Amino acid sequence: MAQDDIALIGLAVMGQNLILNMNDHGFVICAFNRTVSKVDDFLANEAKGTKVVGAQSLKEMVSKLKKPWRIILLVKAIQAVDDFIKKLVPLDTTRYFQDLKAKGILFVGSGVSGGEDGAPYGPSLMPGGNKEAWPYIKTIFQGIAAKVGTGEPCCGWVEEKAGHFVKMVHNGIEYGDMRLICEAYHLMRDVLGMEQSEMAQAFEEWNKMEVDSFLTEITANILKFQDNNGKYLLPKISDRAGQKGTGNWSAISTLEYGIPVALIGEAVFARCLSSLKDERIQASKKLMGPQKTQFEGDKKSFLEDIQKALYASKIISYAQGFMLLRQAAIEFGWTLNYGGITLMWRGSCIIRSVFLEKIKDAFDQNPELQNLLLDNFFKSAVENCQASWQWVVSTGVQAGIPMPCFTTALSFYNGYRHEMLPANLIQAKQDYFGAHTYELLANA
Incomplete structure (x- = not known):
């Protein structure tokens, strides 16, 4: 039997x-x-x-x-x-x-x-x-x-056919989270000139703050880890990152559904760029960037700015992920419980964090919430981080540090909060060379 x-x-x-x-x-x-x-x-x-x-x-x-x-x-x-x-x-x-x-x-x-x-x-x-x-x-x-x-x-x-889609979005957010932490690490190392033990301590402290998460926790552990010779292991690891299909699928879905989830896309592209190791070695000998100079500002203050930039960018990453879920629900006629999905991500999963509790609260309070940025908590959080975020991005750009996810997150925020974008010029050009016609503003 x-x-x-x-x-x-x-x-x-x-x-x-x-x-x-x-x-x-x-x-x-x-x-x-x-x-x-x-x-x-x-x-x-x-x-x-x-x-x-x-x-x-x-x-x-x-x-x-x-x-x-x-x-x-x-x-x-x-x-x-x-x-x-x-x-x-x-x-x-x-x-x-x-x-x-x-x-x-x-x-x-x-x-x-x-x-x-x-x-x-x-x-x-x-x-x-x-x-x-x-x-x-x-x-x-x-x-x-x-x-x-x-x-x-x-x-x-979850919903009919939505189980793997929800997992795909989870993995896309994971790609973004991992890349954002890498960019914070890069700024600490190459702009502030921090030692490995200092960086580990910083991430340990951050893990008691708004960016408390599994990925923040393991970053501190990785930075502290030493090999059998008593040397830090991380600097010995190749800077060539691979990728599995889920990040790609998330990026492809954003294009398919016309949702600007650029942060996940940039995280995928950053891994693609990292894989061009041999080309980058050659390029590093020929292509010039800003001259490296010692950071002259308040290091402690700028470290706090990096933490705020990371927090604000994470909010954008999750906001974009839920935008993709919402659009897929429209496309397929799903009824998704976004607060319930967040609950599934609060324990064990790679993107688990205290941060998710606030997302659950936002959707519990307003199940029809169009975007996390329109929730009062996240609106205030991003506004409080905005000056630091802008300062980190501008400082990193001037120092020649690649920050595709920090910068695309800030660009998305700036674009989303603008009532009027320059896409009217795109419409006009399309009509000029192709007679595609154009749409006038309601009050024109």
Whole structure:
């Protein structure tokens, strides 16, 4: 008689850790992997002594599952998912319809965030898809998810088809957050000339302030870390950053839906530029920039300005992310609970921060809020940071420091707050050379 509560296909690090998490919460899991030897290795090592069982084939796997089958695919996007679905569908002999719903398969696409630590101890989960599936998986998903506040799970039903989109936006914001911190670090290092220990201390102090977050915390830890020779590791690490698909997808979506989420785009492009290491080495020998001079201002004051610029830019990053979610909801007819989404991001996920509580408050107070910048708290926060933000950007530009995300965040803010932008000249030019016509102002 089938006894297993759920099966998971895909035994990479995240898959293994999620299985161990579910086991710790009392669920019986069947593990399967396309390379079957990984199942045996997992059971003999990481899962040794647990109730986790393995399967040598998909047929064996489903034979061990309670009805209705609950199967998690934790494999590479698109092709691998399609391949496994095609293999699983024939095993359900009572249904032979064209799509998954017609075959009786309730498909759920769930974003998962938290990294290797989040998977075993409680990830952030963002499920969406066929809502009929939610009662069957709710106990498991909310049981293993991270908990915040008085025990609220960082997991709730998102909306049909929206689970992975919400995760994509989360990852886009993550790209922006990571780049903003890099730019703050660059200013500390090359403008203020701070030592590594000083920078670590600064980020530790910032982690008790408005920019308190997981990424701020680990930045301090990374800056402090020394190798076996007692030397700081960070300066030895290559400055060539790779990228996965989620940042790209977020940037592409902004163009597709016509939403100016420029900060995520610039974060992606900054990684692309970093990958041109060999070209940059050659360019550094030929291309001139401002002469390096010693900073002559008040270093402590400017460090505070950098923190404020980081805070204001983070607000823009999240504001743009929710703009993208709102536009997608319009495009697809989704009803998204933005406060609920924020709750899912408050624990375990990479962008978790105290900052998110304020976003949740904003959407709880006004679910129809068009933009975070129009909320009183965030309006005041950006206004209080504005002078420092402008000073940091102008100082960095004069020093020749690349700050694509600080500058695009400030440009977005300045553009968003302008009633009249110079795009009227674009309309006029288009009409001049192409007879495209133009739209007149209502009061013209």
